[in-house]
Amino acid sequence: MALYGGGGFYTTGGRAGRRGHFVTSPEVGTLFAAVVSRALDSWWAGLGRPDPFLVVEAGAGVGTLAAGIRRASPQCSAALRYVLVERSAALRAQQARHLTLDPPSALLRAGPGAGVDEDEGEPDPMAGTGPMFTSLAELPGEPFVGVVLANELLDNMAFLLLERARSGWSEVRVGEAEGELVEVLVPAAPHLEREADRLARHAPPGGRIPVQRRARVWLREVLARVELGRVALVDYASATTGSLATRPWDDWLRTYRDHGRGGHPLSAPGEQDVTCEVAVDQLATVRPPSADRSQAEFLGAHGLEELAEVARARWWERAGLGDLEALRARSLIGEAEALTDPAGLGAFRVLEWDLSPTGSGGSGLG
Ligand SMILES: C[S@@+](CC[C@H](N)C(=O)[O-])C[C@H]1O[C@@H](n2cnc3c(N)ncnc32)[C@H](O)[C@@H]1O
Incomplete structure (x- = not known):
């Protein structure tokens, strides 16, 4: 209720970002979205470059990650159908500031297998018309082929x-x-x-x-919706519930407001974010993830260092000029450090469920 009820933190527009209460990886800058775009390209290629290619971002907030992916212009762009799923109407209302949104019917076909071209040989009328973006309050109802992404969603679910x-x-x-x-x-x-x-x-x-039943129910629903593809969830997480039991509880059940820690979870309901570290062993009872690695490792595997290297070279070249391009390069270098910081965002876990025919038995890495 403190988050999603009348007067709740998210109901009244509480959000991530510099203008919000806490900073998440997509809100650090544009680098996180640029690397996630590369990950999307590799998953798209792994699926045989379907067109349309459906990407569902759950807990999308005001749409910062989606807008960054659009700006990064991944190879899959022309096939990309991107669905922002956000429970808070106040935050959904802000998404159109960053993105041109189409009605859901323009992106989502009804019926099982939406996103799959079943009539081989017949060009799909939706093919090549991306990228398109739409916004929903809940996950699309029908099974689909594609990817479900979520950054810092499960820690915000009731437990x-x-x-x-x-x-x-x-x-x-x-x-x-x-x-x-x-x-x-x-x-x-x-x-x-x-x-x-x-x-x-x-x-x-x-x-x-x-005991994170909501998170498990959500994961079960998501795994049932993705016929073929991948689920990738980024969050602060602990490998086992047993390890949480030995830590002070206010270390993993945290509150945030105004870019600092808030008070007791029961104080000032609606005025602070209430979050709980995700216990990976509990999610694994639904289905063990095919990959569980740190955000630093995940971003590294999808080309963060390459992008940081380009930024460093540009900064060396242009630092003396001090122009916008130089400042932009300097900012990317700082973003790379923040996103991979082992004492901060870099230690977040990226949990992946590879739902491709080859993924079920494999590690799902890469
Ligand atoms: C910590 S914010 C993260 C926002 C964004 N992903 C980011 O990284 O900046 C969590 C978001 O998830 C949304 N949310 C919580 N439960 C949800 C659900 N079941 N479906 C969709 N959105 C949900 C909240 O309203 C909130 O905007």
Whole structure:
């Protein structure tokens, strides 16, 4: 409710970006989108260059990544049909500032297999007319061939909070006392206890864990929609729920406002972002990812260093001139450092599910 209810943080337009409350990788600058564009090209090639090529970005916010991909002009552009899925109407309303949006019907064909040219030999009437962009409040309803991308989405989904009691587990619920939201600990239901034991059997007394059912339900839905292609999710994540149980809980259940850490998750509801590190072992119960690597590794594999090298050469060439091109190159060098910083964004995880015929048994890397 604090994020998506009436008066919620995202409902009222809370957002990422310099003009928002926190900076995400797409909001650092244009480099992240340029590298993701290269990744899209490699996945497109891996799928046999389908046209149309559907890319669904979930939790797209105000559309910064989508606009950056458009600007980067990937090879798949003419085939690209890009769907921004954003739950907040206030943020959807801002997307048209960055992008020309078409109605969903212009991009999405109804029926299973949308995005696949089933009539071989017959040119698809939509072929070669990209890039096109559209915006939805929810994932497209029909299965499709293509890619689902999300940056910092799963950490913003509702989760249950459990605490190791002297025997068994308590569930931390939210109640109200004297007009304030307060924690209310109740014995966890037997099925939740079993789940918590499976996830964090050795949690110390007082240790807390998130149970991320919403994220799992979302992933299950997404994996069911992508007939052929890839799901790539970028987020702060921990390999195991057990490791979260040994850390102070306010280390992984964080709040942000005005580019700094916020207060207790129950204070000032609607005025701060509430986020929870993603437990990879919980997502893996839906289906183990075919690749799980750091953002630094992922960006490196898709050409970040090459782009940074070009920027460094340009900066050397033009630093003395101090013109716009020089400043732009200088900015890209800084962006590359920020996006791969092992103490910051570079440590984020990129989880991929390779849903191509060759991907199911392979590592999915590259
Ligand atoms: C932390 S922001 C990230 C925005 C953007 N991806 C970025 O990296 O700057 C998370 C976004 O996901 C949106 N969101 C949360 N749950 C969603 C859902 N189930 N479907 C679509 N969008 C959702 C929120 O409204 C919010 O805009």
